[in-house]
Amino acid sequence: MLERRPVFPNVIELNYQARRRLGCCVYLIYDKHDWLLIDIGYEDTVAEIIELIRQMGFPLAQCRYLVVTHADVDHVQGMARAKELLPEAKLVGHPGAAKLLAEGERISTYAEIAAQGISIDLPVINLDQTVTEGDILPIGDLQLAVWHTPGHTSSQLSFRLGDLLFSGDNIFRDGCVGNIDAHHGSDLPDFITSLERIRDSDVKWLLPSHGPIFRKDNRVLQSTIDRLTKYQHMADFGTCAIDWPLLDEWEDELVKGFDAQSPATKPSTTSI
Ligand SMILES: [Zn+2]
DSSP states (O other): OOOOOOBBTTEEEEHHHHHHOOOOOEEEETTTTEEEEOOOOOGGHHHHHHHHHHHHOOOGGEEEEEEEEOHHHHHHTHHHHHHHHHSSEEEEEOOHHHHHHHTOOOOOSSSEHHHHTTTTTOOOOSEEOOOTTTTEEEEETTTEEEEEEESTTTTOOOEEEEEEEEETSSOOTSSSOOOOOOOGGGOOHHHHHHHHHHHHHHOEEEESSSSSSSSSOHHHHHHHHHHHHTTOOOOOGGGGSSHHHEEEEEEEHHHOOOOOGGGSSSOOTOOO
């Protein structure tokens, strides 16, 4: 039997378990004989991941849930294959993710980014159960609390287990966040609210969907919140921004007419 390398009691992360990068983070939470997986990654690593799990002594028939943090292809492409290998498991995620996956939607799942020549297979995935804010996923005697944390996408979920928050694409160790993109349903005010909720919570550890596990640090969270707060007023973020103060300044100046001598002609970045 393969030695288990839990990152916390009752939690194994498959990249840490394999001691190499497989793809997105895949968390296995277990208690008694029951276990679940949060995300699975791309299809080409599914067989390897499930073989690792089998070798660690987890009965495949005892997988209770295959959990989708959100519907992005790099998190869920392998879910249809995983469900074939783990037929007893219930596929669960947010109702918004359920809709995208049932429709095989390709734009907001990042399966198709035509402008960059990206086109990735995304099998239709039918969730067995939807969950959202306040729901509980039981595993043995453990209870995984569902948080709805929209922003990166409207159907982003996080999951709390004691001091741990499986935080999806909300924030990574370097303070980066999941892609902000209008075509993905990103929403900056919602994103800020979700990050504030994480900041104000008493969880101690963040277990993200990409990159290393890290301690919750409110200085890092605050600097990310401050950055996203600025994004709300920057043209760089297109229709994800809520306003662009420069256009208000321009309107005032239009009334007066152009004046090459005006100090206003000097570029300034003070508002960002
Ligand atoms: Zn992601």
